[in-house]
Amino acid sequence: MSAAEATDDRPIALFDSGFGGLTVARAVIDLLPDEHIVYVGDTGRYPYGPRPLDEVAGFAHQITRHLVDDLDAKLVIVACNTAAAAALDDLRGSAGVPVVGVIDPGVRSLVAATRSGRIGVIGTVGTIGSGAYQGAVAATGEAVTLTCAACPGFVEFVERDETRSEQVHVLAERLLAPVVEAGVDTLLLGCTHYPYLARTISDVMGRDVVLVSSADETAFEVRALLQGPDGPAPRTGADPPARRFLSSGDVAWFRRLGSRLLGPELDHVERTPWA
Template sequence: MQQPIAILDSGVGGLTVAKEVMRQLPREKIIYFGDTARTPYGPRPAQEVIRFTQEIVDYLLKFSPKMIVIACNTATAFALETIRSRVSIPVIGVVHPGARAAINRTQSGYIGVIGTEGTVNSGAYEQALKQLSPHVDVVSVACPRFVPLVERGNFRSEETYNTVNESLAGLRSTRIDTLILGCTHYPFLAETISDVMGGQIALISSAEETARDISTILHDKGKLARGDLLPVHQFCCSGDPQMFKMIAQQWLNEQIELTPIVWQVPHIG
C-alpha cells in the first residue's frame, strides 16, 4: 500500500501546493485536509492555530503518511516546530521555500510580503529572508480580506479587484521588485494582484519550491513512489463539502472525490 503525502491547510489555499506536487511528483499519492470550518487562521491567537494544527495532524496520521506538509503560512509560522517535535516523519512548511524563491528572483533586494495578520505579525518571512540574505529590505502588509474571497470562490470580480487594490495601495509606492504571496490562498488571486501591482513585479508563490523540497527529502530517504500506476488522491474538509469540491476541481482541473470525515471538528469558532 502506497504511503501518501499529507497536506493540510486552513482551507482551500493548500491546493496550490497540492497542484504543484501533482505536477512535479505525479506518482505520489496525496491526502489533503482543508479546515474550511475554521478558516481563516490569520486572525486567531498562536496557541489556537497550534491546537488546530495538532488536531488535524492527529487525524492525518491515521492514513500513515510518509511526510506532512503544512501548506498554510500562518500554521507554518506558529506550529511547524511543535509538530516536528511530536511526529517521527518529516514535516515541512511553506515559509522558507517561499523566501528562498524570492531571494533567487529579486534584482533590487527590495522584497514585499503579503499575508494574513498572523503570518505578518509573526515576522516569519522577514526572519527567513534575512537569514538567507541579511541585506534585503522587506516590506510586509497584512491582507485579511483576501482569504474570505478565495474561500467563497470569488477570484475575479469587481469586488475582488477593489479589495486587492485597496489592500495593496501602500505597496505600490515602494521600491519592491518581488512580492511574496505569503498565504497559499493568494495565488488564486494572482491575476488580480498582478493587475494591481503591475507586470514588472515578480509574484512568488511557495508552491513550486515546496514541491522541490518534498522531492529532495523523499529522494534522500529513499521514499519516492515507484511504479507506473497513477495514484488516486484523497481530499477532505471540515466545512461545506460542495464549495470545497467546486473550488478544488476548478483549480486542479480534474474531478476529485471527497473522503467522508470520521472526525468531528472540535472547537469551531
C-alpha cells in the same frame, strides 16, 4: 533491497485552512505524479489568519496527528502559511515523520528573483504578525529591504470563489498600498490562497513586479527529501496513485470549488472526523 529499489507506499499529506493549499497539492501532483496524496482542507474553521496563533497551533497539531496516526502519512506538508508560522517547529519535533512548511521555500525564491533588492511579502494578519517571514528573510543574509503587508479579507474572497470581483480589486488597492509605495520589484504571495488572486494582485502592483508563489519550491523540497538518504522513500508502484481529499466544512462546496481550482483529481471529498 537497495536504496534505489526502496519504495514507500504511504501517502504524502497536506493540510490548509481551506482551498489555498491546493496550489501546493497541484505542484506536488505535477512533480511527483506516482505519489499517493491526502489533503485536508479545514474549511469548517477557516480563516486561520485572524485567529490567535496558539489556537491555530492546536488545529495544526490535531490535523497532523490525524494524518500520521490515522491516515499513515509518510510526510506532512503544512500548506498554510499561518499554520506554519504558528506550529512548524513544534510539529517537526513531535510528528514522527518529516514536516515541510511553505515559508522557507518561498523566501528562497523571493530573494533569488529580486533585481533591485526591494522585496515584499503579503499574508494573513497572523502570518505577518508572527514575524516568520521577517525572520526567514533575515536568515538568508541577503542585502535586501523587506516590506510586509497583511491582507485581511483575501482568503474569504477565494473561499467564496470571488477572485475577479470589483470588490476584491478595491480591497487589493487599499491593502497593497504599502508594498506599492515601497517600490518592490518582487512580491511573495505569503498565503497559499493568494495565487488564485494573482491577476488582481498583478493589476494593482504593475506588470513589472514579479509575483512569487511558494508552491513549486515546496514541491521541489519534498522531492529532495524523498530522494535523500534521511527521508522516506518515494513510491514506485505500478498501480495508479490515490488522491484523497477531506474537508471539515461543506463537502459538496469543497468538491465543486476544489475541482475547479485543482483539476479532475479532486472528484470526491470526505468529511473529517472533527467536522
